[in-house]
Amino acid sequence: MSRLTQRRRITRLTLVGSGGDARQRSSREDVLAVExxxxxxxxxxxxxxxxxxxxxxxxxxxxxxxxxxxxxHPDSLAAMRYCSGVDEDGHQTYNVIDARLAGGARLPASVSARQVYTSSSCGICGTASIDAVSKVAHFVVADDPAPIGLGVLASLPDRLREHQEVFDRTGGVHAAGLFDLTGELLCLREDVGRHNAVDKVVGWALREGRLPLRGTVLQVSGRASFELVQKAQLAGIPILAAVSAPSSLAVDLANRAGMTLAGFSRGSSLNVYSRGDRIREPAAGG
Structure with a gap:
Protein backbone atom coordinates (compact mmCIF):
# COMPACT_ATOMS: atom_id res chain seq x y z
CA MET A 1 0.00 0.00 0.00
CA SER A 2 1.35 3.42 -0.99
CA ARG A 3 1.96 5.96 1.75
CA LEU A 4 0.33 8.53 -0.56
CA THR A 5 -2.98 6.73 -1.07
CA GLN A 6 -5.23 4.22 0.68
CA ARG A 7 -8.26 2.22 -0.42
CA ARG A 8 -11.62 2.37 1.34
CA ARG A 9 -14.86 0.50 0.64
CA ILE A 10 -17.66 2.89 -0.35
CA THR A 11 -21.31 2.76 -1.37
CA ARG A 12 -22.10 4.69 -4.55
CA LEU A 13 -25.64 6.02 -4.94
CA THR A 14 -26.91 7.22 -8.33
CA LEU A 15 -30.25 8.87 -9.12
CA VAL A 16 -31.93 7.40 -12.18
CA GLY A 17 -35.05 8.19 -14.13
CA SER A 18 -36.31 11.52 -15.43
CA GLY A 19 -37.78 12.47 -12.07
CA GLY A 20 -34.80 11.33 -10.05
CA ASP A 21 -37.11 9.33 -7.83
CA ALA A 22 -35.18 6.06 -8.13
CA ARG A 23 -31.63 5.21 -7.31
CA GLN A 24 -28.98 2.65 -8.01
CA ARG A 25 -26.71 1.36 -5.28
CA SER A 26 -23.32 -0.22 -5.84
CA SER A 27 -20.36 -1.10 -3.65
CA ARG A 28 -16.75 -0.63 -4.68
CA GLU A 29 -13.34 0.51 -3.48
CA ASP A 30 -12.26 4.13 -3.75
CA VAL A 31 -8.72 5.52 -3.63
CA LEU A 32 -8.18 8.28 -1.09
CA ALA A 33 -5.30 10.66 -0.50
CA VAL A 34 -3.58 9.90 2.80
CA GLU A 35 -3.63 12.57 5.49
CA HIS A 73 20.40 29.06 2.75
CA PRO A 74 21.09 25.31 2.76
CA ASP A 75 24.15 25.80 4.99
CA SER A 76 21.81 26.88 7.80
CA LEU A 77 20.25 23.41 7.86
CA ALA A 78 22.71 20.98 9.41
CA ALA A 79 20.59 17.81 9.29
CA MET A 80 17.11 16.33 9.34
CA ARG A 81 16.10 12.93 10.61
CA TYR A 82 12.99 10.92 11.36
CA CYS A 83 12.51 10.27 15.05
CA SER A 84 11.73 6.65 15.91
CA GLY A 85 8.18 5.71 16.76
CA VAL A 86 5.64 2.93 16.31
CA ASP A 87 1.89 2.96 15.82
CA GLU A 88 -0.66 0.92 17.76
CA ASP A 89 -0.01 -2.06 15.46
CA GLY A 90 3.71 -1.95 16.14
CA HIS A 91 4.66 -0.59 12.70
CA GLN A 92 7.38 2.02 12.30
CA THR A 93 5.96 5.53 11.84
CA TYR A 94 7.51 8.43 9.98
CA ASN A 95 5.52 11.30 11.44
CA VAL A 96 8.15 13.17 13.46
CA ILE A 97 11.12 14.99 11.95
CA ASP A 98 13.82 16.80 13.89
CA ALA A 99 15.65 19.56 12.01
CA ARG A 100 19.03 20.68 13.30
CA LEU A 101 20.01 24.26 12.56
CA ALA A 102 23.50 25.53 11.80
CA GLY A 103 25.24 28.60 10.50
CA GLY A 104 23.67 31.00 12.95
CA ALA A 105 20.05 30.12 12.10
CA ARG A 106 17.74 30.84 15.01
CA LEU A 107 14.14 30.23 15.94
CA PRO A 108 11.98 33.38 15.92
CA ALA A 109 11.19 35.03 19.23
CA SER A 110 7.53 34.28 18.64
CA VAL A 111 8.08 30.51 18.77
CA SER A 112 6.92 30.28 22.37
CA ALA A 113 3.62 31.93 21.43
CA ARG A 114 3.01 29.63 18.47
CA GLN A 115 0.08 27.29 18.57
CA VAL A 116 1.17 23.68 18.12
CA TYR A 117 -1.44 22.48 15.63
CA THR A 118 -1.75 23.57 12.02
CA SER A 119 -4.42 22.11 9.74
CA SER A 120 -3.82 20.98 6.18
CA SER A 121 -5.87 23.91 4.89
CA CYS A 122 -4.15 26.74 6.72
CA GLY A 123 -0.49 27.57 7.02
CA ILE A 124 -0.60 30.73 9.12
CA CYS A 125 -3.43 30.01 11.56
CA GLY A 126 -0.83 28.42 13.86
CA THR A 127 0.79 31.76 14.59
CA ALA A 128 -0.09 34.02 17.47
CA SER A 129 -0.77 37.15 15.40
CA ILE A 130 -0.50 38.65 11.94
CA ASP A 131 2.65 40.43 13.14
CA ALA A 132 4.32 37.07 13.72
CA VAL A 133 4.03 36.16 10.03
CA SER A 134 5.10 39.54 8.64
CA LYS A 135 8.71 38.44 8.44
CA VAL A 136 11.64 40.22 6.89
CA ALA A 137 12.33 38.57 3.54
CA HIS A 138 15.90 37.54 2.81
CA PHE A 139 15.42 38.05 -0.93
CA VAL A 140 14.08 40.93 -3.05
CA VAL A 141 11.71 40.01 -5.87
CA ALA A 142 10.80 43.53 -6.99
CA ASP A 143 14.04 43.94 -8.97
CA ASP A 144 13.73 40.60 -10.79
CA PRO A 145 12.59 41.42 -14.37
CA ALA A 146 11.39 37.84 -15.00
CA PRO A 147 9.80 38.54 -18.40
CA ILE A 148 7.29 35.87 -19.41
CA GLY A 149 5.02 35.47 -22.39
CA LEU A 150 1.28 35.56 -21.81
CA GLY A 151 0.87 32.31 -23.70
CA VAL A 152 3.43 30.56 -21.52
CA LEU A 153 1.89 31.83 -18.29
CA ALA A 154 -1.63 30.91 -19.39
CA SER A 155 -0.51 27.39 -20.32
CA LEU A 156 0.91 26.51 -16.90
CA PRO A 157 -2.32 25.21 -15.28
CA ASP A 158 -2.62 22.58 -18.03
CA ARG A 159 1.06 21.68 -17.72
CA LEU A 160 0.64 21.37 -13.97
CA ARG A 161 -2.41 19.17 -14.37
CA GLU A 162 -0.57 16.82 -16.72
CA HIS A 163 1.81 15.84 -13.92
CA GLN A 164 -0.63 15.50 -10.99
CA GLU A 165 -0.32 11.76 -10.46
CA VAL A 166 -1.87 11.62 -6.99
CA PHE A 167 -4.78 13.83 -8.08
CA ASP A 168 -5.41 11.48 -11.00
CA ARG A 169 -5.84 8.62 -8.52
CA THR A 170 -7.75 10.43 -5.78
CA GLY A 171 -9.10 13.80 -6.94
CA GLY A 172 -8.28 15.04 -3.46
CA VAL A 173 -4.96 16.90 -3.40
CA HIS A 174 -3.56 20.30 -4.26
CA ALA A 175 -0.51 20.85 -6.43
CA ALA A 176 2.24 23.43 -6.72
CA GLY A 177 4.59 23.55 -9.66
CA LEU A 178 7.75 25.58 -10.17
CA PHE A 179 8.40 26.55 -13.80
CA ASP A 180 11.06 28.53 -15.59
CA LEU A 181 10.15 31.41 -17.87
CA THR A 182 9.89 29.13 -20.91
CA GLY A 183 7.31 26.93 -19.19
CA GLU A 184 9.64 24.06 -18.34
CA LEU A 185 8.61 22.25 -15.15
CA LEU A 186 11.37 22.29 -12.55
CA CYS A 187 9.56 20.73 -9.59
CA LEU A 188 6.02 19.58 -8.77
CA ARG A 189 4.65 18.54 -5.40
CA GLU A 190 1.16 17.40 -4.31
CA ASP A 191 -0.43 17.44 -0.88
CA VAL A 192 -3.82 17.62 0.84
CA GLY A 193 -2.76 21.08 2.02
CA ARG A 194 -2.05 23.69 -0.63
CA HIS A 195 0.47 25.42 1.65
CA ASN A 196 2.22 22.06 2.17
CA ALA A 197 2.55 21.59 -1.59
CA VAL A 198 4.25 24.99 -1.84
CA ASP A 199 6.49 24.26 1.16
CA LYS A 200 7.59 21.02 -0.50
CA VAL A 201 8.58 22.93 -3.64
CA VAL A 202 10.44 25.59 -1.66
CA GLY A 203 12.13 22.95 0.50
CA TRP A 204 13.30 21.12 -2.62
CA ALA A 205 14.79 24.36 -3.90
CA LEU A 206 16.54 25.08 -0.58
CA ARG A 207 18.07 21.61 -0.41
CA GLU A 208 19.19 21.89 -4.04
CA GLY A 209 20.85 25.25 -3.33
CA ARG A 210 18.54 27.10 -5.73
CA LEU A 211 17.29 29.91 -3.46
CA PRO A 212 16.51 32.64 -4.33
CA LEU A 213 14.28 31.36 -7.13
CA ARG A 214 14.81 34.26 -9.51
CA GLY A 215 13.32 33.95 -12.96
CA THR A 216 10.71 31.39 -11.95
CA VAL A 217 6.92 31.04 -11.75
CA LEU A 218 5.00 29.26 -9.01
CA GLN A 219 1.74 27.83 -10.36
CA VAL A 220 -0.76 26.56 -7.79
CA SER A 221 -3.92 24.54 -8.32
CA GLY A 222 -6.19 26.44 -5.94
CA ARG A 223 -6.62 30.00 -4.78
CA ALA A 224 -3.88 32.49 -3.95
CA SER A 225 -3.99 33.32 -0.26
CA PHE A 226 -1.83 35.67 1.78
CA GLU A 227 0.22 32.73 3.03
CA LEU A 228 1.09 31.53 -0.48
CA VAL A 229 2.22 34.98 -1.57
CA GLN A 230 4.34 35.18 1.57
CA LYS A 231 5.91 31.78 0.92
CA ALA A 232 6.72 32.77 -2.65
CA GLN A 233 8.24 36.06 -1.49
CA LEU A 234 10.42 34.38 1.13
CA ALA A 235 11.70 31.98 -1.54
CA GLY A 236 12.48 34.83 -3.96
CA ILE A 237 9.85 33.81 -6.54
CA PRO A 238 8.80 36.82 -8.66
CA ILE A 239 5.62 35.39 -10.24
CA LEU A 240 2.75 33.51 -8.59
CA ALA A 241 -0.21 32.25 -10.62
CA ALA A 242 -3.33 30.53 -9.30
CA VAL A 243 -6.18 28.67 -10.95
CA SER A 244 -8.67 30.37 -8.65
CA ALA A 245 -9.03 33.79 -7.01
CA PRO A 246 -6.62 35.66 -4.75
CA SER A 247 -7.63 37.23 -1.48
CA SER A 248 -7.46 40.98 -0.89
CA LEU A 249 -4.58 40.55 1.54
CA ALA A 250 -2.70 38.42 -0.99
CA VAL A 251 -2.96 41.23 -3.54
CA ASP A 252 -1.83 43.80 -0.97
CA LEU A 253 1.23 41.75 -0.07
CA ALA A 254 2.09 41.05 -3.72
CA ASN A 255 1.96 44.77 -4.45
CA ARG A 256 4.18 45.58 -1.47
CA ALA A 257 6.66 42.88 -2.45
CA GLY A 258 6.74 43.79 -6.14
CA MET A 259 5.53 40.32 -7.11
CA THR A 260 3.44 39.50 -10.18
CA LEU A 261 0.20 37.88 -9.03
CA ALA A 262 -2.22 36.27 -11.46
CA GLY A 263 -5.50 34.52 -10.74
CA PHE A 264 -8.25 32.67 -12.59
CA SER A 265 -5.58 31.29 -14.89
CA ARG A 266 -7.58 28.91 -17.07
CA GLY A 267 -5.49 28.18 -20.16
CA SER A 268 -6.68 30.98 -22.43
CA SER A 269 -7.10 33.90 -20.03
CA LEU A 270 -6.04 35.15 -16.62
CA ASN A 271 -6.47 38.14 -14.32
CA VAL A 272 -3.42 40.14 -13.29
CA TYR A 273 -3.54 41.79 -9.87
CA SER A 274 -0.02 43.20 -9.53
CA ARG A 275 3.15 43.83 -11.57
CA GLY A 276 1.66 43.03 -14.94
CA ASP A 277 4.69 44.65 -16.59
CA ARG A 278 6.48 41.28 -16.48
CA ILE A 279 3.92 39.67 -18.80
CA ARG A 280 4.65 40.06 -22.52
CA GLU A 281 1.53 40.10 -24.65
CA PRO A 282 1.59 38.91 -28.29
CA ALA A 283 2.10 41.61 -30.86
CA ALA A 284 -1.06 42.90 -32.55
CA GLY A 285 -1.88 40.78 -35.56
CA GLY A 286 0.78 38.24 -34.59
Whole structure:
Protein backbone atom coordinates (compact mmCIF):
# COMPACT_ATOMS: atom_id res chain seq x y z
CA MET A 1 0.00 0.00 0.00
CA SER A 2 1.35 3.42 -0.99
CA ARG A 3 1.96 5.96 1.75
CA LEU A 4 0.33 8.53 -0.56
CA THR A 5 -2.98 6.73 -1.07
CA GLN A 6 -5.23 4.22 0.68
CA ARG A 7 -8.26 2.22 -0.42
CA ARG A 8 -11.62 2.37 1.34
CA ARG A 9 -14.86 0.50 0.64
CA ILE A 10 -17.66 2.89 -0.35
CA THR A 11 -21.31 2.76 -1.37
CA ARG A 12 -22.10 4.69 -4.55
CA LEU A 13 -25.64 6.02 -4.94
CA THR A 14 -26.91 7.22 -8.33
CA LEU A 15 -30.25 8.87 -9.12
CA VAL A 16 -31.93 7.40 -12.18
CA GLY A 17 -35.05 8.19 -14.13
CA SER A 18 -36.31 11.52 -15.43
CA GLY A 19 -37.78 12.47 -12.07
CA GLY A 20 -34.80 11.33 -10.05
CA ASP A 21 -37.11 9.33 -7.83
CA ALA A 22 -35.18 6.06 -8.13
CA ARG A 23 -31.63 5.21 -7.31
CA GLN A 24 -28.98 2.65 -8.01
CA ARG A 25 -26.71 1.36 -5.28
CA SER A 26 -23.32 -0.22 -5.84
CA SER A 27 -20.36 -1.10 -3.65
CA ARG A 28 -16.75 -0.63 -4.68
CA GLU A 29 -13.34 0.51 -3.48
CA ASP A 30 -12.26 4.13 -3.75
CA VAL A 31 -8.72 5.52 -3.63
CA LEU A 32 -8.18 8.28 -1.09
CA ALA A 33 -5.30 10.66 -0.50
CA VAL A 34 -3.58 9.90 2.80
CA GLU A 35 -3.63 12.57 5.49
CA UNK A 36 -1.40 12.13 8.54
CA UNK A 37 0.09 14.44 11.17
CA UNK A 38 3.72 15.47 10.96
CA UNK A 39 5.39 16.91 14.02
CA UNK A 40 8.23 19.29 13.24
CA UNK A 41 10.96 19.56 15.85
CA UNK A 42 13.77 22.08 15.69
CA UNK A 43 16.94 21.27 17.59
CA UNK A 44 15.03 18.62 19.50
CA UNK A 45 12.17 20.87 20.61
CA UNK A 46 8.63 20.59 19.24
CA UNK A 47 7.86 23.48 16.90
CA UNK A 48 4.65 22.63 15.04
CA UNK A 49 2.33 19.87 13.92
CA UNK A 50 0.81 19.96 10.45
CA UNK A 51 -1.54 17.61 8.64
CA UNK A 52 -0.04 16.50 5.35
CA UNK A 53 0.16 13.82 2.68
CA UNK A 54 3.26 11.71 3.42
CA UNK A 55 6.02 11.98 0.86
CA UNK A 56 8.87 14.47 0.35
CA UNK A 57 8.69 15.12 4.11
CA UNK A 58 12.21 16.54 4.28
CA UNK A 59 11.28 18.99 1.50
CA UNK A 60 8.15 19.90 3.46
CA UNK A 61 10.06 20.62 6.67
CA UNK A 62 12.81 22.56 4.91
CA UNK A 63 10.27 24.67 3.01
CA UNK A 64 8.21 25.21 6.14
CA UNK A 65 11.28 26.59 7.91
CA UNK A 66 11.94 28.90 4.96
CA UNK A 67 8.33 30.07 5.18
CA UNK A 68 8.78 30.71 8.89
CA UNK A 69 11.74 32.99 8.17
CA UNK A 70 14.17 30.60 9.87
CA UNK A 71 16.12 29.38 6.82
CA UNK A 72 17.25 31.02 3.62
CA HIS A 73 20.40 29.06 2.75
CA PRO A 74 21.09 25.31 2.76
CA ASP A 75 24.15 25.80 4.99
CA SER A 76 21.81 26.88 7.80
CA LEU A 77 20.25 23.41 7.86
CA ALA A 78 22.71 20.98 9.41
CA ALA A 79 20.59 17.81 9.29
CA MET A 80 17.11 16.33 9.34
CA ARG A 81 16.10 12.93 10.61
CA TYR A 82 12.99 10.92 11.36
CA CYS A 83 12.51 10.27 15.05
CA SER A 84 11.73 6.65 15.91
CA GLY A 85 8.18 5.71 16.76
CA VAL A 86 5.64 2.93 16.31
CA ASP A 87 1.89 2.96 15.82
CA GLU A 88 -0.66 0.92 17.76
CA ASP A 89 -0.01 -2.06 15.46
CA GLY A 90 3.71 -1.95 16.14
CA HIS A 91 4.66 -0.59 12.70
CA GLN A 92 7.38 2.02 12.30
CA THR A 93 5.96 5.53 11.84
CA TYR A 94 7.51 8.43 9.98
CA ASN A 95 5.52 11.30 11.44
CA VAL A 96 8.15 13.17 13.46
CA ILE A 97 11.12 14.99 11.95
CA ASP A 98 13.82 16.80 13.89
CA ALA A 99 15.65 19.56 12.01
CA ARG A 100 19.03 20.68 13.30
CA LEU A 101 20.01 24.26 12.56
CA ALA A 102 23.50 25.53 11.80
CA GLY A 103 25.24 28.60 10.50
CA GLY A 104 23.67 31.00 12.95
CA ALA A 105 20.05 30.12 12.10
CA ARG A 106 17.74 30.84 15.01
CA LEU A 107 14.14 30.23 15.94
CA PRO A 108 11.98 33.38 15.92
CA ALA A 109 11.19 35.03 19.23
CA SER A 110 7.53 34.28 18.64
CA VAL A 111 8.08 30.51 18.77
CA SER A 112 6.92 30.28 22.37
CA ALA A 113 3.62 31.93 21.43
CA ARG A 114 3.01 29.63 18.47
CA GLN A 115 0.08 27.29 18.57
CA VAL A 116 1.17 23.68 18.12
CA TYR A 117 -1.44 22.48 15.63
CA THR A 118 -1.75 23.57 12.02
CA SER A 119 -4.42 22.11 9.74
CA SER A 120 -3.82 20.98 6.18
CA SER A 121 -5.87 23.91 4.89
CA CYS A 122 -4.15 26.74 6.72
CA GLY A 123 -0.49 27.57 7.02
CA ILE A 124 -0.60 30.73 9.12
CA CYS A 125 -3.43 30.01 11.56
CA GLY A 126 -0.83 28.42 13.86
CA THR A 127 0.79 31.76 14.59
CA ALA A 128 -0.09 34.02 17.47
CA SER A 129 -0.77 37.15 15.40
CA ILE A 130 -0.50 38.65 11.94
CA ASP A 131 2.65 40.43 13.14
CA ALA A 132 4.32 37.07 13.72
CA VAL A 133 4.03 36.16 10.03
CA SER A 134 5.10 39.54 8.64
CA LYS A 135 8.71 38.44 8.44
CA VAL A 136 11.64 40.22 6.89
CA ALA A 137 12.33 38.57 3.54
CA HIS A 138 15.90 37.54 2.81
CA PHE A 139 15.42 38.05 -0.93
CA VAL A 140 14.08 40.93 -3.05
CA VAL A 141 11.71 40.01 -5.87
CA ALA A 142 10.80 43.53 -6.99
CA ASP A 143 14.04 43.94 -8.97
CA ASP A 144 13.73 40.60 -10.79
CA PRO A 145 12.59 41.42 -14.37
CA ALA A 146 11.39 37.84 -15.00
CA PRO A 147 9.80 38.54 -18.40
CA ILE A 148 7.29 35.87 -19.41
CA GLY A 149 5.02 35.47 -22.39
CA LEU A 150 1.28 35.56 -21.81
CA GLY A 151 0.87 32.31 -23.70
CA VAL A 152 3.43 30.56 -21.52
CA LEU A 153 1.89 31.83 -18.29
CA ALA A 154 -1.63 30.91 -19.39
CA SER A 155 -0.51 27.39 -20.32
CA LEU A 156 0.91 26.51 -16.90
CA PRO A 157 -2.32 25.21 -15.28
CA ASP A 158 -2.62 22.58 -18.03
CA ARG A 159 1.06 21.68 -17.72
CA LEU A 160 0.64 21.37 -13.97
CA ARG A 161 -2.41 19.17 -14.37
CA GLU A 162 -0.57 16.82 -16.72
CA HIS A 163 1.81 15.84 -13.92
CA GLN A 164 -0.63 15.50 -10.99
CA GLU A 165 -0.32 11.76 -10.46
CA VAL A 166 -1.87 11.62 -6.99
CA PHE A 167 -4.78 13.83 -8.08
CA ASP A 168 -5.41 11.48 -11.00
CA ARG A 169 -5.84 8.62 -8.52
CA THR A 170 -7.75 10.43 -5.78
CA GLY A 171 -9.10 13.80 -6.94
CA GLY A 172 -8.28 15.04 -3.46
CA VAL A 173 -4.96 16.90 -3.40
CA HIS A 174 -3.56 20.30 -4.26
CA ALA A 175 -0.51 20.85 -6.43
CA ALA A 176 2.24 23.43 -6.72
CA GLY A 177 4.59 23.55 -9.66
CA LEU A 178 7.75 25.58 -10.17
CA PHE A 179 8.40 26.55 -13.80
CA ASP A 180 11.06 28.53 -15.59
CA LEU A 181 10.15 31.41 -17.87
CA THR A 182 9.89 29.13 -20.91
CA GLY A 183 7.31 26.93 -19.19
CA GLU A 184 9.64 24.06 -18.34
CA LEU A 185 8.61 22.25 -15.15
CA LEU A 186 11.37 22.29 -12.55
CA CYS A 187 9.56 20.73 -9.59
CA LEU A 188 6.02 19.58 -8.77
CA ARG A 189 4.65 18.54 -5.40
CA GLU A 190 1.16 17.40 -4.31
CA ASP A 191 -0.43 17.44 -0.88
CA VAL A 192 -3.82 17.62 0.84
CA GLY A 193 -2.76 21.08 2.02
CA ARG A 194 -2.05 23.69 -0.63
CA HIS A 195 0.47 25.42 1.65
CA ASN A 196 2.22 22.06 2.17
CA ALA A 197 2.55 21.59 -1.59
CA VAL A 198 4.25 24.99 -1.84
CA ASP A 199 6.49 24.26 1.16
CA LYS A 200 7.59 21.02 -0.50
CA VAL A 201 8.58 22.93 -3.64
CA VAL A 202 10.44 25.59 -1.66
CA GLY A 203 12.13 22.95 0.50
CA TRP A 204 13.30 21.12 -2.62
CA ALA A 205 14.79 24.36 -3.90
CA LEU A 206 16.54 25.08 -0.58
CA ARG A 207 18.07 21.61 -0.41
CA GLU A 208 19.19 21.89 -4.04
CA GLY A 209 20.85 25.25 -3.33
CA ARG A 210 18.54 27.10 -5.73
CA LEU A 211 17.29 29.91 -3.46
CA PRO A 212 16.51 32.64 -4.33
CA LEU A 213 14.28 31.36 -7.13
CA ARG A 214 14.81 34.26 -9.51
CA GLY A 215 13.32 33.95 -12.96
CA THR A 216 10.71 31.39 -11.95
CA VAL A 217 6.92 31.04 -11.75
CA LEU A 218 5.00 29.26 -9.01
CA GLN A 219 1.74 27.83 -10.36
CA VAL A 220 -0.76 26.56 -7.79
CA SER A 221 -3.92 24.54 -8.32
CA GLY A 222 -6.19 26.44 -5.94
CA ARG A 223 -6.62 30.00 -4.78
CA ALA A 224 -3.88 32.49 -3.95
CA SER A 225 -3.99 33.32 -0.26
CA PHE A 226 -1.83 35.67 1.78
CA GLU A 227 0.22 32.73 3.03
CA LEU A 228 1.09 31.53 -0.48
CA VAL A 229 2.22 34.98 -1.57
CA GLN A 230 4.34 35.18 1.57
CA LYS A 231 5.91 31.78 0.92
CA ALA A 232 6.72 32.77 -2.65
CA GLN A 233 8.24 36.06 -1.49
CA LEU A 234 10.42 34.38 1.13
CA ALA A 235 11.70 31.98 -1.54
CA GLY A 236 12.48 34.83 -3.96
CA ILE A 237 9.85 33.81 -6.54
CA PRO A 238 8.80 36.82 -8.66
CA ILE A 239 5.62 35.39 -10.24
CA LEU A 240 2.75 33.51 -8.59
CA ALA A 241 -0.21 32.25 -10.62
CA ALA A 242 -3.33 30.53 -9.30
CA VAL A 243 -6.18 28.67 -10.95
CA SER A 244 -8.67 30.37 -8.65
CA ALA A 245 -9.03 33.79 -7.01
CA PRO A 246 -6.62 35.66 -4.75
CA SER A 247 -7.63 37.23 -1.48
CA SER A 248 -7.46 40.98 -0.89
CA LEU A 249 -4.58 40.55 1.54
CA ALA A 250 -2.70 38.42 -0.99
CA VAL A 251 -2.96 41.23 -3.54
CA ASP A 252 -1.83 43.80 -0.97
CA LEU A 253 1.23 41.75 -0.07
CA ALA A 254 2.09 41.05 -3.72
CA ASN A 255 1.96 44.77 -4.45
CA ARG A 256 4.18 45.58 -1.47
CA ALA A 257 6.66 42.88 -2.45
CA GLY A 258 6.74 43.79 -6.14
CA MET A 259 5.53 40.32 -7.11
CA THR A 260 3.44 39.50 -10.18
CA LEU A 261 0.20 37.88 -9.03
CA ALA A 262 -2.22 36.27 -11.46
CA GLY A 263 -5.50 34.52 -10.74
CA PHE A 264 -8.25 32.67 -12.59
CA SER A 265 -5.58 31.29 -14.89
CA ARG A 266 -7.58 28.91 -17.07
CA GLY A 267 -5.49 28.18 -20.16
CA SER A 268 -6.68 30.98 -22.43
CA SER A 269 -7.10 33.90 -20.03
CA LEU A 270 -6.04 35.15 -16.62
CA ASN A 271 -6.47 38.14 -14.32
CA VAL A 272 -3.42 40.14 -13.29
CA TYR A 273 -3.54 41.79 -9.87
CA SER A 274 -0.02 43.20 -9.53
CA ARG A 275 3.15 43.83 -11.57
CA GLY A 276 1.66 43.03 -14.94
CA ASP A 277 4.69 44.65 -16.59
CA ARG A 278 6.48 41.28 -16.48
CA ILE A 279 3.92 39.67 -18.80
CA ARG A 280 4.65 40.06 -22.52
CA GLU A 281 1.53 40.10 -24.65
CA PRO A 282 1.59 38.91 -28.29
CA ALA A 283 2.10 41.61 -30.86
CA ALA A 284 -1.06 42.90 -32.55
CA GLY A 285 -1.88 40.78 -35.56
CA GLY A 286 0.78 38.24 -34.59
Missing amino acids: EPLEVRVNGESFSVTMRTPGQDFDLVAGFLVSEGILA
